[in-house]
Amino acid sequence: MTLSSASAPEPKPRQRVCWVLLLLCLLGLIPIQRRIDSRRANDTGAAEVLFLPSGEFLRQFSLGYEGLLADIYWTRVVQYFGRKRLAHSTEFTLLGPLLQITTDLDPHLLVAYRFGSIFLADKVPQGAGQPQEALVLLRRGIVANPDYWRLWEDVGFIYYWDLKDYPAAARAFLAGSERPGAMDWMRVLAARVAAQGGQLDTSKFLWSEIAHQAGNAQIRKNAEDHLMAFKAEEDIAKLDELLALFNSRQGRPARSLQALVVAGYLRSLPRDPSGVPYLLDPSGRVRLGPRSSVDLGLLE
Amino acid sequence: MRVATIALHTFKESVRQKVLYNLVAFALLLIGAAILFGSISVGVEQIILVTLGLTSISVFGLLIAIFIGIDLVSKEIERRTIYNILSKPVSRVEFILGKYLGLLLTLFVNTAVMTAGFYAALFYQKGALVRGDLVFLGAVYFILLELAMVVGIAVVFSCISTPVLSVVCTFCLYVIGNFSADLRVFGQETQNALLGTVCDILYYSLPNFGNFNVISQVAHAEKIPSYLWVGNSFYALLYLVVLMSIAILIFEEREFR
Numbered sequence: 232m233t234l235s236s237a238s239a240p241e242p243k244p245r246q247r248v249c250w251v252l253l254l255l256c257l258l259g260l261i262p263i264q265r266r267i268d269s270r271r272a273n274d275t276g277a278a279e280v281l282f283l284p285s286g287e288f289l290r291q292f293s294l295g296y297e298g299l300l301a302d303i304y305w306t307r308v309v310q311y312f313g314r315k316r317l318a319h320s321t322e323f324t325l326l327g328p329l330l331q332i333t334t335d336l337d338p339h340l341l342v343a344y345r346f347g348s349i350f351l352a353d354k355v356p357q358g359a360g361q362p363q364e365a366l367v368l369l370r371r372g373i374v375a376n377p378d379y380w381r382l383w384e385d386v387g388f389i390y391y392w393d394l395k396d397y398p399a400a401a402r403a404f405l406a407g408s409e410r411p412g413a414m415d416w417m418r419v420l421a422a423r424v425a426a427q428g429g430q431l432d433t434s435k436f437l438w439s440e441i442a443h444q445a446g447n448a449q450i451r452k453n454a455e456d457h458l459m460a461f462k463a464e465e466d467i468a469k470l471d472e473l474l475a476l477f478n479s480r481q482g483r484p485a486r487s488l489q490a491l492v493v494a495g496y497l498r499s500l501p502r503d504p505s506g507v508p509y510l511l512d513p514s515g516r517v518r519l520g521p522r523s524s525v526d527l528g529l530l531e
Numbered sequence: 532m533r534v535a536t537i538a539l540h541t542f543k544e545s546v547r548q549k550v551l552y553n554l555v556a557f558a559l560l561l562i563g564a565a566i567l568f569g570s571i572s573v574g575v576e577q578i579i580l581v582t583l584g585l586t587s588i589s590v591f592g593l594l595i596a597i598f599i600g601i602d603l604v605s606k607e608i609e610r611r612t613i614y615n616i617l618s619k620p621v622s623r624v625e626f627i628l629g630k631y632l633g634l635l636l637t638l639f640v641n642t643a644v645m646t647a648g649f650y651a652a653l654f655y656q657k658g659a660l661v662r663g664d665l666v667f668l669g670a671v672y673f674i675l676l677e678l679a680m681v682v683g684i685a686v687v688f689s690c691i692s693t694p695v696l697s698v699v700c701t702f703c704l705y706v707i708g709n710f711s712a713d714l715r716v717f718g719q720e721t722q723n724a725l726l727g728t729v730c731d732i733l734y735y736s737l738p739n740f741g742n743f744n745v746i747s748q749v750a751h752a753e754k755i756p757s758y759l760w761v762g763n764s765f766y767a768l769l770y771l772v773v774l775m776s777i778a779i780l781i782f783e784e785r786e787f788r
Contacts, residue, residue: 245624246783253776256769261735263769267742267762317716 290336301337308333308343312350316357323359326350330368334375344372345385352389362393383407384417391424400424416440435461456526459504463525466501470509470517473497484515533621534629541633545599546640555641558591559648566656580656581750584649585670589746592642592678593705599637600685601697603630604782623782631686631775638678646671669755673743676767680738681705683774690781708740738770 290297308329315323330347334340350358351365366389372382383406390400404421407413420436435458442454470488473496477485481494488511491497500508507520519525545551565583604627607613616626649667654660684704688697707714711734718730742763745755 243783246780249776249780249783253773253780256772256776257736259769260766260773263762263766264735264739264742266758267766270756270758270762 287335289332297336301333301340301343304329304333304336305340305343308347308350319356321355323350323361326359327361327364327368334368334371338371338375341372341376341379341382344369344376344382348385348389352393354393362389365389365393378411380407380410380413380417383410383413387420387424397424459525460527462504463519463523463527466503466509467517470501474511474515474517485511487511488517533625534632537616537621537626537629538632538636541603541630542636542640545634545637548599550598551595551637551641554591554595555644558587558645561587561591562645562648562652566652577653577656578750580652581667582746584652585667585674585746585749588642588645588649588671589674589677591645592638592674593681595641596634596638596678596681597685597698597701597705600634600682601689601694601701603634603686604689605692605694605697624779627686627690627778627782628775631682631778634682634686635679638682639675642671642675642678663752666749666752666754669760670745670749673745673755673759673763676763677740677743680740680767680770680774683771683778684738687774687778687781690778690785704738705740708738709744711737711739712741739766742766 289300308326311325311329312323315326326347330343330351333343333347337343348365348369351368352358352360352362354360366386369382369386369389372379373386376382383403387400387403387407390396390403401421401424404417404424408417408421416436420440438454438457438461442451442458470491473491474485477491477494477496485491485494488497488500488509492500502508503519503523503525505524507523507525509517510520512518519527562584565580565587568579568583604613607616617623646668650660650664653664653667681701685697685701688700692700714730714737715734718727718734721727721730742759745759748755
């Protein structure tokens with residue numbers, strides 16, 4: 232058996248020079264790019280301009296491709312909103328006009344009404360803080376898609392959460408409940424909002440509806456966190472009542488929640504929705520345990 | 532000297548191509564049409580003219596750079612003229628550099644023609660040209676730097692691949708180069724350290740064409756900051772050395788049968 236060894240050919244001097252130049256220049260690009268990036272980040276952006284402000288005009292010139300153009304404009308809306316959020320900007324000047332163009336091009340692009348209204352209505356810096364603009368967009372959506380009850384639901388939510396106009400929210404939920412295919416709870420929701428005007432129960436009802444419906448795990452978790460906070464707040468209110476009762480009957484304040492169990496007011500030590508026992512602080516108020524994962528701040 | 536001779540011949544060969552005139556004619560037509568687009572809008576007539584005009588120069592320059600750039604080497608191989616050239620006292624380095632500089636000259640002349648058309652349209656719209664209009668030349672300079680890099684990329688691919696594949700690869704790299712800032716953001720946002728490092732490496736090694744885009748800025752009559760003049764010039768220069776080194780390394784190793 233013979234062994235043969237083939238050694239790699241030595242690189243020519245010219246090739247060596249090329250390799251050295253290549254590596255040096257590649258390394259040299261890094262500080263230049265970093266310098267450009269750091270300076271450009273401080274530059275103020277150019278004024279925002281919408282070159283073609285009319286969706287109707289675009290529709291005429293789309294040569295029948297208005298659906299595709301609407302998709303492109305909707306993508307532009309998402310990119311615009313995302314870019315602004317990443318830059319922590321509080322100015323969303325083009326958001327409304329871009330949504331208008333998108334829905335002019337395709338009045339049945341429901342996603343543009345639903346998500347667009349969230350982008351517009353959410354408070355700054357999460358959104359544009361323009362709930363009235365969001366309502367205008369949704370009403371245009373309702374005119375173009377009268378049978379789609381979800382748009383009424385979105386109108387109701389904006390009145391409820393952002394404008395705190397509970398009668399208007401109730402009217403929107405009721406109008407939505409009369410559309411074909413609307414969920415039964417829309418009518419319940421309308422009744423509750425109308426009767427209670429933003430009380431604890433209504434909020435709970437809305438959050439539980441979101442928790443059941445949400446396809447996104449993060450949204451569902453957020454809703455569940457809210458529901459846990461509601462439950463804890465209710466528990467604390469009930470325990471405060473029992474403590475007051477104990478005080479009036481025994482003629483002295485309870486030193487711990489265990490005292491309520493011993494006196495027969497409670498069957499066992501109460502626990503919050505995350506499973507951690509409630510505590511009684513020295514001032515006689517019930518509070519969450521240090522290991523509790525319930526966040527009462529969500530209700531503020 | 533030999534490099535200059537090859538460059539001059541490449542230039543003469545390029546200007547004979549009909550596609551070049553078609554593209555320049557289309558660009559001039561679009562620049563002229565920008566006046567019309569501006570007139571049907573409100574308050575942004577000049578912005579539309581500047582944006583559309585400079586974009587036309589950039590896009591058509593890009594098409595010229597790609598479609599003529601990929602033919603530079605592959606056509607010589609296909610027509611077997613490469614044997615004649617390399618059998619003469621011409622090194623492969625001189626051949627590549629000459630070809631590259633020839634196309635660069637072609638692009639420079641074409642861009643000059645398109646820029647003249649752009650300023651003519653601007654003059655027609657405004658009735659006069661003022662000193663502030665010189666700011667647009669800065670954008671044209673950046674477009675030229677960008678095109679010089681695209682030609683470099685086209686030459687690299689032309690050395691290793693077929694013309695069709697070279698067009699696709701060059702165009703893809705151009706598109707990626709315009710999104711490299713997003714690549715960086717993606718790297719920063721990701722929770723994965725390895726992925727973040729890979730994104731960083733790609734960000735710094737792939738061409739960043741976003742640096743050269745100042746069209747919106749000059750359309751609003753904003754001056755181009757000095758750091759961009761200096762930074763972009765050096766960036767393009769270093770990147771061109773990288774591309775030429777790669778092209779030479781590939782071409783030196785290539786065997787012609």
